[in-house]
Amino acid sequence: MPEGPSIVILKELVPQFSGKKVLEVNGNTKIDKERLLNKTVVEFKSWGKHFLILFEDFTIRIHFLLFGTYRINERKESQTRLGLIFENGELNLYTCGIHVLEGDLNEIYDWSADVMSDTWDPAKARQKLLLNPEMQACDALLNQEIFAGSGNIIKNEVLYRIHVHPSSKIGAIPKIQIDAMIREARQYSFDFLVWKKAYVLKKHWLAHTKKTCQRCDLPFKKEKLGKTNRRSFYCENCQQLYI
DNA sequence: CCGGTTGTTCAGCG
């Protein structure tokens, strides 16, 4: 569920509730559910891994973390975190973090940092990267201020596509590879979106969870790397280490 | 049945 493209898929499934009034609220969320009652959804948005439900005076921010899921016009057995019932159906959210955001969303979010946004700004991403020469490539691709929406799968696939070792330092990577990283972070996210919709995402993984490199047939390394200490799958032979 | 995880936050420590 959690990476950016999955949130975009959710966003595409809910316009049926845009402009509709919340007739009933349920779930074990700690936020004040009364506040949503009889309010009308203005719009649904997303920023990276955040799913946003906009009301007139406030916004509900949903983060699915590792295990979050949702159901539209159906329910799961497990406890609902937040359920919104409209005249034409319902949106049920499970195992997610929920926050209420006050004020102007444009002051909270830099939309151009979202790799899937129409306003994604590769030049800004490049600037941010160059300001962090000591940062490791694997950490950069998980950094939500630089690549909002990118997660561990996208990280591993992008680094494999651009032939860069996850422990490479940003400042030592040739500029042409930095540009490739930025380009592929977006491109792979859209490939992810298409494949996920067609239920063929895993089939297209070339690095994530893989045992062997399809380019050179040598075994992949599997290690927890970087400050983020997340699983990296990489080929020592095909992915260059820049230090 | 146990181990692991598409993620983030926060407490605790030096």
Place this chain on the structure above:
DNA sequence: GCGCTGAACAACCG
């Protein structure tokens, strides 16, 4: 106040 570490959260798969 900082940076770092590890726990906590919690559902599902193999």
